[in-house]
Amino acid sequence: MDLRLKLFISTFLLSMVFSETRGPGTIKKQFIGPFNPANQEFVVPGAGGISNGALQVTPDSGGKDYHGLFNQSGRVLFKDSFKLHDKGARVASFNTSFFINIQKLSITSGHGEGHGEGMAFMIAPDLGLPPGSQGQYLGLTNVTTDGNATNRLVAIEFDTFKQDFDPDDNHIGLNINSVKSKKNVSLSDRGIHIQLVPEGAKNFTIWIQYDGGNKTLQVFMVGEANPLPAGRRPNDPVMIADLDIAKYVSERSYFGFAASTGSAIELHCVLGWNLTVENLSEDEGLVIEAKIALGVGVALLLILLAGWWIQRTLYKKYKTANDPTIRGTLQSLPGTPREFRYRDLKVATDNFNEKNKLGQGGFGVVYKGVLSKESLQIAVKRFSRDNVKSKDDFLAELTIINRLRHKHLVKLLGWCYKNGKLLLVYEYMPNGSLDAHIFCGEEKETLRWDLRYQIISGVASALHYVHNEYEQKVVHRDLKASNIMLDSSFNAQLGDFGLARAIENGKTSYAELEGVPGTLGYIAPECLHTGKATRESDIYGFGAVVLEVVCGQRPWTKIGGFCFLVDWVWSLHRDGRILEAVDERLRGEYVAEEAERLLLLGLACSHPNASERPKTQAILQIASGSLPVPYVPPFRPAFVWPSAGAVEENIDSEYTDDLTVTISH
Structure with a gap:
């Protein structure tokens, strides 16, 4: 490399390092x-x-x-x-x-x-x-x-x-x-x-x-x-x-x-x-003065070291563009999911054209694609986070969903890893996401009641599977309408396992140092104290989805003088008017007994205290009508931490004081 080019790049790199490490x-x-x-x-x-x-x-x-x-x-x-x-x-x-x-x-x-x-x-x-x-x-x-x-x-x-x-x-x-x-x-x-x-x-x-x-x-x-x-x-x-x-x-x-x-x-x-x-920090100004006092000699030394570091980094980047470790992990996955060629996915999505964009989340962008040789429609998720972190997210999602087999879970078709680019390939869902049908505006016909009931039952079945029937207990951690996809018959397909984690045997929760990611309105109150996701916190998110689907309102909607949907529904329950919460766009075309059952189920799952929420087995029976809804008090109970007599049974008693909660809405 030409020495002048080395000096220029090194100086530029140093300016980036100093600008991005301001403050402790x-x-x-x-x-x-x-x-x-x-x-x-x-x-x-x-x-x-x-x-x-x-x-x-x-x-x-x-x-x-x-x-x-x-x-x-x-x-x-x-x-x-x-x-x-x-x-x-x-x-x-x-x-x-x-x-x-x-x-x-x-x-x-x-x-x-x-x-x-x-x-x-x-x-x-x-x-x-x-x-x-x-x-x-x-x-x-x-x-x-x-x-x-x-x-x-x-x-x-x-x-x-x-x-x-x-x-x-x-x-x-x-x-x-x-x-x-x-x-x-x-x-x-x-x-x-x-x-x-x-x-x-x-x-x-x-x-x-x-x-x-x-x-x-x-x-x-x-x-x-x-x-x-x-x-x-x-x-x-x-x-x-x-x-x-x-x-x-x-x-x-x-x-x-x-x-x-x-x-x-x-x-x-x-x-x-x-x-x-x-x-x-109060004394950092003195540190800056000390750095300046080191003089030009130290600066020159840093420039030379930076030049050497750049050469080493570029070589390492070239060498690890296709990390053999991650490729080996992918190829050793149980069931051997299909490896797609990057160029085929690029052609299928028209070079990841914006017009084929299906959605975007915290971990990546999803595109619609067509594999013309197979006449197969696919959904391609391209991870967009920084290279090191995205590998962790990619492997976490892939190792979990690759082994999940259920009719109400989005089916994984395969993966692709090329030149540092990470992609997952899923079965395409022609009816898109649930929220697009619930919050469709006046120009589009709203989702019929029988389909809404069918979708809630399907999600309950999928949740029961990942919580209890899969060999490892899995917490989804981001249950919401936008993560529920619909096939050609409007059957629910639970997707986006980018936040999902498997719980080790003998444990009841999954903890993450940076807190509990999730979405406003779906996060259980105890998660803000523990920094841990549990099956009970998933059920809280499910309750928010149930109310969202029945009422046609987002969980954070300010309605009836209340700041959140769940508080409004609870007030109607207290006044004996709970059916007034049903989506007005249905124009009364719903089964009253089913609607009341789901609304009460949504409130039961939204109980502020984790130990009072129903389990997934009971949820399935309630949805089918074979089990009555548990008692729902007329006033929403106050959140109590720790939950009396239930900490050891439902959630770990340790909690993090310095907690950051990642929120999206």
């Missing part, structure tokens, strides 16, 4: 609803609070006393501050995602109808709330302080009321020490229309990513009407901005939310929140 780590905070009013993690200055399982940034309508909602402002802030910079020498990166609902209220008390003013995600210097911050000031500033550099404030606003300085009443903006945004983006002008305050309650997921090295901020957003598989972040941001936060915010600052109402009102709810901040 990250600080993670995960807040998953429903939120408890007794939660001590938040400070709530102003008129908001914690109620109905959500952070209410401005007052909730509670008892329908709308008069108390006008001209209010509030903040909900995490109680601990974070070090975001040290006088600009270093600037911390951070990522946050949150799940919000801005709900319009119809008012008949003489005030008229409307919505406003909006809410914001904010970085603040303290835990206070400026007086007079209602109306146009969004709980951020007031008529006296707006625009003052002493505010030390940066926010992303979600504005729902047009002021003279706003582009419209449906936009996001970057606010620096003022409610007059430095940059605005109208959500009404985008190709995919996002309405912050639609008719009817809708939820939105927002991602905000800040790169402290490049001083750039990106905002991503997706609405309930067009969710992405497994809660994946959209590819394109709705806003990109250059921002050096060190110029504006205090060295130690607080993260949280602010909102306000004026002469028009709305509710501002946060249903879940994840925050990850780069950890700038």
Whole structure:
């Protein structure tokens, strides 16, 4: 290799290494609803609070006393501050995602109808709330302080009321020490229309990513009407901005939310929140100075070492493009699943063309393909995670599903491993995923009741098999409608075993150091304490699917004054009106006795305490009508940890204090 090229590549590599190893780590905070009013993690200055399982940034309508909602402002802030910079020498990166609902209220008390003013995600210097911050000031500033550099404030606003300085009443903006945004983006002008305050309650997921090295901020957003598989972040941001936060915010600052109402009102709810901040240790500045003092001689030595490392790495990459270890593992699998040629799969999917994309999850993308020589339709899953991790995911999924044999499990046809590319080949399901038929919109006929009942019974049968009839007990860990595929006769085929794990004999759960992956609304409450998946947590996910299919609503739907579907169904059960939960699109064309049975079964499986949930054998009998539904109390029981008298029987008693839960929606 030419020496000048070596020096150039080495210098570039060093810059990448230094930019990606800034700081000793990250600080993670995960807040998953429903939120408890007794939660001590938040400070709530102003008129908001914690109620109905959500952070209410401005007052909730509670008892329908709308008069108390006008001209209010509030903040909900995490109680601990974070070090975001040290006088600009270093600037911390951070990522946050949150799940919000801005709900319009119809008012008949003489005030008229409307919505406003909006809410914001904010970085603040303290835990206070400026007086007079209602109306146009969004709980951020007031008529006296707006625009003052002493505010030390940066926010992303979600504005729902047009002021003279706003582009419209449906936009996001970057606010620096003022409610007059430095940059605005109208959500009404985008190709995919996002309405912050639609008719009817809708939820939105927002991602905000800040790169402290490049001083750039990106905002991503997706609405309930067009969710992405497994809660994946959209590819394109709705806003990109250059921002050096060190110029504006205090060295130690607080993260949280602010909102306000004026002469028009709305509710501002946060249903879940994840925050990850780069950890700038207090003494790292001294370390940086010491590094600089090492001088040019050390830098040159590092460059030479990097050049040698690059040569070695390139050779190793070339040598291991087709890792003999992973190939040997694949070829030794029981039953010897078929090895497909990569070029054949490439042709079958038209070079993995976007038009053939069936779906995307946390582990990869699935494409439709046709093997023309065999006239065979296939589904090809191409793993997309980093090379080392994806091999682990690939082998975990393959070694489990390769040995599973059941009529209600998606059939694995084979695999492919070429030039570091990992692919699994499945039987193609012509009717796609269950959620595409449940949440199909008005333009498509909804799924008939007999098919819904048939599908739930099929999933129950598949779950019983992997929990009890397979030689190893397997936990699926991601039961949801989008992972249930439908064949040509609308028979359920449980798929996506990318998170599934086999439980060793004598154990009751599978633990993972980084926590319990899953999807909001399907995760059992005990998993947030133990960091472990169990057969009981799978049953909780099954209960969410049952309610989803019968009600035609997603588990996290805000409905009837409740933040989650299960709470609404439980309230109808308490009032003796449980059949009112059945999907209205069925227009009454369902069997009442079957519907009631499934709704009660869904509630029984959704019991907050693991020991009270039915086993899969009982679920099968209940679904068939040969066994009555167990008693379901009129009020949803409180979650108790540890579950009295059931810890040793159902779930391991050890638990992880420092738990990160991977969430998608």
